[in-house]
Structure formats: structure tokens, C-alpha cells
Amino acid sequence: MDVDVLIVGLGPAGATVLSKLAQIAGSEISILAIDHRQELGFPVQCGEFMPAPEEMATLMPDVPNAQAFFTFNKQFISTYTHSISFFSPERKVIRTPFQGYTLHRGNWNAHLIEVGKEYGAEVWTSACAVDMTNNMVTVVRENGRSIQITPQIIVGADGVSSRIAKWTGLANKRPDKHFVIVKQHLMTEIENEYDSTDVKMFFGEKYAPGAYAWIIPKSRNTANVGAGVRLPMLKNDMNVSKALSNLINIHPIASQILKNAHIGQTIAGIVPVGLPFQETVELKTKTLLVGDAACQVVSSVGGGIPPSMVAGSIAASSIIRFFREKVPLSDYQSKWQVQMLKMFKSAYKLRQFFDIISGGGDRRVQWYMNRLSSSDINSVVHCIVPWRVFLIAPFMRFLNLIVK
């Protein structure tokens, strides 16, 4: 089967490419989009947190019209938040203003796909890409039938374990430290002193070794409650399930908030926290990697929705330019780098600082957090290394010999 564009994977990245491309190109370009999920957008494997448009304009100043670009229709917003609090292992709380919202991510994701369909794209659910030879992709559909697709352009938006990235050779093997294993419960009937306008991030070896745990409000009495762990930082019998259970049952503050809450849906996943791949375009097979498949994630916090939207939108316009003006597909890579690479690098630097600190265990994390202020944390959540950390950076290794 011949198509102009094959999109593999319909999470935020693939669905953004699909909706933008179909809207601009209409019937000019034939699009087939596939996902091995049965119900597109669900289950939602995400904390669903998004910085508000005004914050995004600061975080990604090189995205054209960032405020408008990141504005979601109200129907996709579950709740608004106004601050983020960091909790140190020994209960120090540092709260900083930060406007954000929690999405109804599944509905938004499904809506983008519907838009793509309305504008003429073909969408297959329960369809899995199982092989790629040159530019021929083999797809197995629900009924077990295998179909060979020969697209002019392939979009690999198939997430963190992207097969398209492997088949094209664009993925380089990365060490475990570049991934966070996460588990999350949707918790309902939260009835205690719970400020649903505040996103909470918890640090400490018992709750999130090498990463953080979170309570992201979804409404007055529901929240996404999760924990992340990095494999090289796990000691003894610690694992992600235990970390999440510790957060809910023994963390002095989180356990109080969640005391009588009920556990609804549980999900698990992997978040890439390295830098994006250096090469995200393979010219021989005309393949683009978008979203988690290209590791386009803000590595200091594990935020992948905004980069997926930006990269997906750029990919769609580069594909249009390729067909209409014969502009090479490398256009995609240079554009996303102009708009996001600086932020990715800054976030990665923060993650490296955090690794040095958390590598020394709770005492060291506590020591540093005791010296951080609300404005330092504000810099961190805006992907800026706080000046205090910047100043002590040259002495960090020496300091760490003392603060063990």
C-alpha cells in the first residue's frame, strides 16, 4: 500500500503531526496514522501537568507566538494550579509561584486524532509496526493480517522505546541513568487539608531515588500521585512500587494528605531524561523522529507534552514544505533545535547537578535544599540553574566530600 506519509504512534507527538498536517494539506497529501492501542489516548500514561501559556512563553521563548500556541481549549483542562512545592527528605517545604494546569490529556489526544480524520487522514487503531526494511513498514492489524506500507515519509512518534528509531539507526544505546521508571495512581476521594492549586514534588531515597515523587491535583479531591526511580540509584530491595507505596503510606506529609483516599487506575512507564538524539532525521528512508521517540523531554522534570507539541507542529510544516517546495527534511531538525535545544541543554545541566547532589543520599539533598530559597526553586522550574548553584558549582565536588 502506498501513502505519502505514515505516522507511527498517536500519543501527543504523533497526534500533533497528524492534526496539523491534515489541516494544512487536506487531500493534497495522503496520510495514514497507526497506533497499536485500541482506544486512542487511553489509558493516560502521564501526570498530565502543563505549564500555563505565560510560563511556556518564558520556558520556550523561541517558539513563535508561544502563548497562543500553548493555549488549550478549556474543555481539556481539568484544574488550574498556581504554585509548585518542593519537599526535602526532612520535610523542609519550598514553595514557588508557577501557573499551570492539569489536562484531560486522553480527551485532548483523542480530539487531535479526530481533527486529523475530519480532514481526510486514515487512522488505524490496534495496528502495530513490526518491521521496517528500507522504507517499507510492515504493520500487523487487529485481525492478525499483515500489511506492507510504502510511504514517502515516515514519522516515528512511537514513544520512548521507539522501534522506528532503532530500525533507522537514529537511536543510540543509552545508559540506564538516562531513564526514569515511573508508576502512578489516580487517587480519588482525597478529603484532608489538600491544596488543589499546588503541585507537590517530593525528594528522598525512600520515595524517589534519583528522581522525584509527585502529587499533581486533578480536582478538589482527585490527583495523579506518582513516583520515579532511576535504576543506578536503587539500593537494597527498593523499586518503583515500593517508592510509591512509601510516599502514600509513610511520607510524613503526603501520607496525611492521602490518608483516606482511594486508588483508582494505576499506570507505569519510562521517561527519557537524557538529551534529545543528535540526529532526528534519516534521509535515506525519509524518516523523522518526534517526541519521546527522539528523547525530546525536559530532563530536569520529565516534561514531554510541550516538546511533543512543538516538535510535532514543526514536523508537520517541514513535511508540507518538502512536498510543496522540495525543502529537505533536515529543515525539521534545524527548526526544533532553534526553538528548543537551548532549553533541553539547560534542563540537562540541572539534571546533572541533581545527580551529583542526590548521589550523596538524603543528607546531601537536605543540606543543599536547606540553602535554597523560593526564588532558586523558581529558577529550577523555569529550567534555569539558580545563581547560588552556579556559584558553588566549581566547589561542588569538594563540598560533597564534606557533606556525605
Ligand SMILES: Cc1cc2nc3c(=O)[nH]c(=O)nc-3n(C[C@H](O)[C@H](O)[C@H](O)COP(=O)(O)OP(=O)(O)OC[C@H]3O[C@@H](n4cnc5c(N)ncnc54)[C@H](O)[C@@H]3O)c2cc1C
Ligand atoms: C507516569 C508518567 C507521567 C508523566 N507526567 C508528565 C507530565 O505531567 N507532564 C508532561 O509534560 N509529561 C509527562 N510525562 C511525559 C509524557 O507523557 C511523554 O513525554 C509524552 O507522552 C510523549 O508523547 P509521545 O507522543 O512522544 O509518546 P507516547 O505518549 O508514548 O505515545 C507513543 C504512542 O506510540 C504507540 N506505539 C508505540 N510503538 C508502536 C508501534 N510499534 N506501532 C504502533 N504504535 C506504536 C503507543 O501505543 C503510543 O500511543 C509523563 C510520563 C509518564 C510515563
